[in-house]
Amino acid sequence: xxxxxxxxxxxxxxxxxxxxxxxxxxxxxxxxxxxxxxxxxxxxxxxxxxxxxxxxxxxxxxxxxxxxxxxxxxxxxxxxxxxxxxxxxxxxxxxxxxxxxxxxxxxxxxxxxxxxxxxxxxxxxxxxxxxxxxxxxxxxxxxxxxxxxxxxxxxxxxxxxxxxxxxxxxxxxxxxxxxxxxxxxxxxxxxxxxxxxxxxxxxxxxxxxxxxxxxxxxxxxxxxxxxxxxxxxxxxxxxxxxxxxxx
Amino acid sequence: xxxxxxxxxxxxxxxxxxxxxxxxxxxxxxxxxxxxxxxxxxxxxxxxxxxxxxxxxxxxxxxxxxxxxxxxxxxxxxxxxxxxxxxxxxxxxxxxxxxxxxxxxxxxxxxxxxxxxxxxxxxxxxxxxxxxxxxxxxxxxxxxxxxxxxxxxxxxxxxxxxxxxxxxxxxxxxxxxxxxxxxxxxxxxxxxxxxxxxxxxxxxxxxxxxxxxxxxxxxxxxxxxxxxxxxxxxxxxxxxxxxxxxxxxxxxxxxxxxxxxxxxxxxxxxxxxxxxx
Numbered sequence: 001x002x003x004x005x006x007x008x009x010x011x012x013x014x015x016x017x018x019x020x021x022x023x024x025x026x027x028x029x030x031x032x033x034x035x036x037x038x039x040x041x042x043x044x045x046x047x048x049x050x051x052x053x054x055x056x057x058x059x060x061x062x063x064x065x066x067x068x069x070x071x072x073x074x075x076x077x078x079x080x081x082x083x084x085x086x087x088x089x090x091x092x093x094x095x096x097x098x099x100x101x102x103x104x105x106x107x108x109x110x111x112x113x114x115x116x117x118x119x120x121x122x123x124x125x126x127x128x129x130x131x132x133x134x135x136x137x138x139x140x141x142x143x144x145x146x147x148x149x150x151x152x153x154x155x156x157x158x159x160x161x162x163x164x165x166x167x168x169x170x171x172x173x174x175x176x177x178x179x180x181x182x183x184x185x186x187x188x189x190x191x192x193x194x195x196x197x198x199x200x201x202x203x204x205x206x207x208x209x210x211x212x213x214x215x216x217x218x219x220x221x222x223x224x225x226x227x228x229x230x231x232x233x234x235x236x237x238x239x240x241x242x243x244x245x246x247x
Numbered sequence: 248x249x250x251x252x253x254x255x256x257x258x259x260x261x262x263x264x265x266x267x268x269x270x271x272x273x274x275x276x277x278x279x280x281x282x283x284x285x286x287x288x289x290x291x292x293x294x295x296x297x298x299x300x301x302x303x304x305x306x307x308x309x310x311x312x313x314x315x316x317x318x319x320x321x322x323x324x325x326x327x328x329x330x331x332x333x334x335x336x337x338x339x340x341x342x343x344x345x346x347x348x349x350x351x352x353x354x355x356x357x358x359x360x361x362x363x364x365x366x367x368x369x370x371x372x373x374x375x376x377x378x379x380x381x382x383x384x385x386x387x388x389x390x391x392x393x394x395x396x397x398x399x400x401x402x403x404x405x406x407x408x409x410x411x412x413x414x415x416x417x418x419x420x421x422x423x424x425x426x427x428x429x430x431x432x433x434x435x436x437x438x439x440x441x442x443x444x445x446x447x448x449x450x451x452x453x454x455x456x457x458x459x460x461x462x463x464x465x466x467x468x469x470x471x472x473x474x475x476x477x478x479x480x481x482x483x484x485x486x487x488x489x490x491x492x493x494x495x496x497x498x499x500x501x502x503x504x505x506x507x508x509x510x511x512x513x514x515x516x517x518x519x520x521x522x523x524x
Contacts, residue, residue, distance in 0.1 A: 008257065077260035078363055080520060087257035096364035100283075104290045113286060116279040117365055 003053035005089070006169055006200035007075065012084035014045035014067075014074050014224075044070040046224040047084070054089070057191060057201040059211030059218040059232060061239050067224040072171050072204045092202075093118065093167035098158045103147035107138055107157060110146050114161040128164050135186070136160035156183055163190050170194055172203045188214045208236045263520065264368075273368045280371050284379025302386035309342070310335050310394070317455045326460030332398040332488055337454035337480050339387045343380060344420055344476060345445045350376035351424030352431035352441055355522050362522055369522045370515055373424035381417055395487050405486045412482045415504035419475050422507025425515035432522055452476040459491065472496050475503040 017039050044067045052058050062068040073079040075086060076094045100117035101110045111132050115125035133142050136156040138149075146154065163170065170191070191201050191214050205211055211218055211232060218235035220228040222242075228235045264272070289299075313334055317323045324330035351373035355362070358372055396402075431437045449455075451474055458471050458481075471477050472495035482500055485492035 005257065073363075075260075076364075077366055080261055086260040088260060089257055091258065091260075091366050094364055099358075099360035099364045102286065102290060105286055109286055113283050116276070116282055117361065117367070119276060119367065121275075122278045122282065 003055060005051055005087075006054045006056070007050075007052040007089075007092070007202070008085075008087045009048060009050050009075070010085040010087075012045055012048045012071070012074055012086060013043070013082040014070050014079060015082040016042040016044055016070070018042060044224050045074060045081075045221075048219075048221070048224075048226045049084075050219060050226070050229055052200050052202065054198045054200055055195055056217060057195050057203065057215045059215035059235075060202065060204045060221060061206060061208060061211055061218055061236065062221040063206065063243060066221045068204045068221045069173055070224075071221060072173055072202065075171055075202065088169060090168045092169040092171050093162065095159065095162045095170060095172040097162045098154065101146060101154075101158070104145055106144060107133070107136075107142040107146055107149070110157065111142075111161055114158070115164065118162060118165060120165045124165065132157075132160045132164050135164075135190075137183075152180065152183070159187060159190075163194065166194060166197060166199065168199050170199060170201045172201070174205050174207075184210070184213075208239065212236060261520070263516075266516075269368055269516070273370060273374075276367055276371060279367070280375045280378050281382075284375045285382050288379055288383045302383065303390060306339055306342075306387040306390045309338060310390070313338055313455065323456040327457050329398045329400065329488060332395045332400055333457070333484060333490075334455060335391055335394040335398075336483050336487060337452070339384075339391045340416070340480050340483050341449060341452060341454050341476060343384045343387070344416060344423075344479070345449075346383070347377045347380035347417075347420045348423050348427055349438075349441055349445070350380060351420075352427040352437055354424075355428050355432040356435060369519050370425060370512060373428040373515070374421055376428075377417055377420045377424055380420075381413075392487075400488050403489070405489070408486045409483065412479060412486060412500070415482075415500050416479045418504040418508050419479070419500075422503070422509070422511035423475075425508070425511030429515050429518055432518070448474070448476055452480055454480060468493065469495050472499040475499065475507075478503065 046067075048071060050058075060068045060071065070079070072094075074081050075088075076092055077086070077088075078094070097114040097118055100114050102113060105113070108129070111129055112122070112125055115128075115132075116122065120128075133139050136153070136159070138153060138157060141149065141153065146157070149157070172191075191203070195201055201214070203211060203214055215232050217230065218228075218232040219226060220235050220239045227242075228238050288302075314331060318330055318334065324333075327333045354372040354376045355369065362369060362372075427437065427441070451471070453471070458468060458477065462468055462471070472493060478496040478500040481490070481492055481496045484490040
């Protein structure tokens with residue numbers, strides 16, 4: 001019997017409409033609003049299909065601007081797709097709790113705010129508060145305002161909050177790039193734990209070593225198109241061969 | 248990929264959540280709409296010398312300004328026995344709604360990055376603006392009740408109806424917030440227009456003068472009852488100060504409090520998928 005699917009992406013297309021930030025002409029200067037600004041369509045993801053089963057961890061690699069982050073946004077359901085279907089077993093959790101956090105408030109209050117934003121209940125957060133502090137290694141700083149934290153401390157706190165309630169499908173965009181080697185190791189462990197509890201993880205990064213550490217399967221996206229889908233080492237080898245032809 | 252019967256229980260992204268599950272998700276996340284704004288209000292005055300005391304000082308200073316202008320200089324107090332108490336109830340109750348609705352108007356834009364990173368019913372943002380301002384109103388309420396007592400009113404059983412009136416005000420506020428939040432997202436210029444609209448509404452709500460005394464035409468008086476702010480303020484003055492409460496105001500308040508949240512939510516949800524884009 002085959003594993004149950006966690007995510008099915010079927011011919012997903014994403015088109016961004018962005019306004020050009022060009023210098024306004026005389027006419028634009030005298031007309032109000034943005035109606036006269038030029039906009040351009042960017043076809044960021046072109047017909048990508050894949051299926052991810054429960055218990056799998058998938059890495060998405062590609063050069064800068066390849067559309068990998070856009071694909072990830074589409075998988076959250078936050079970015080509307082132009083065409084194609086994305087079906088999921090439960091709403092994926094994007095590891096991006098930082099937008100909810102308040103720099104002026106203490107780490108402790110931010111754990112509560114972040115946890116509530118992630119959909120946890122107050123009771124659940126109270127139960128996990130010590131564990132979150134410990135995982136983020138912030139026990140001594142937890143009552144200081146978050147603006148006094150280093151970027152590494154903030155990243156650790158966000159990661160600890162976002163992964164505290166065992167999301168079924170976790171999406172991560174380069175988040176592990178911050179933090180020292182020791183914390184990267186811990187994060188990889190936690191990702192493995194989520195996977196082993198029948199969760200699925202998708203990690204976007206241009207750091208192939210990181211993908212190799214955390215994922216057993218990889219997608220390679222280039223110019224919005226799916227170039228390869230298979231075991232991490234094979235896809236990484238293809239990607240390396242294409243990006244460093246002589247290396 | 249053909250549709251596989253085993254995938255039938257998957258959720259398709261980008262489709263609108265039906266109203267039932269949507270309301271349930273709002274309810275499940277109700278703590279978010281209380282705890283987060285409560286913390287934000289706490290954070291507001293953290294860097295000032297007097298800190299949280301400003302939540303008490305601000306309403307006091309506001310009352311001082313209005314009393315000097317309308318009580319002492321312009322004397323709009325004619326026909327009102329306890330003008331100071333009358334003014335305090337009007338100003339503070341009006342300010343609560345004004346602040347909540349103005350906050351709500353900006354709530355979608357202000358939380359753009361949150362909307363782009365976390366999936367949750369967006370209607371919680373305008374609701375949070377109202378709950379936040381209601382929490383911030385507690386110090387003002389202390390000021391309000393103190394003034395009413397100092398100026399000679401005595402507590403009656405009607406005082407217990409004040410929470411009901413404030414609930415009606417909150418419900419009206421939530422409904423108005425849904426509508427203003429959607430407009431505020433589409434047209435940010437509303438932020439510039441809102442203060443003027445509120446100023447107009449302020450003078451139309453009998454905050455600083457008694458409508459019964461200044462406007463003698465009954466039809467005109469009944470037209471005032473269409474104004475929800477006038478209904479709320481008149482009801483609050485009735486409860487705390489024993490001033491007359493026309494039936495039209497009661498009907499107006501009940502209708503605004505019951506119908507506007509429903510209409511507002513439907514209006515807000517129709518564009519929900521666009522917020523943050």
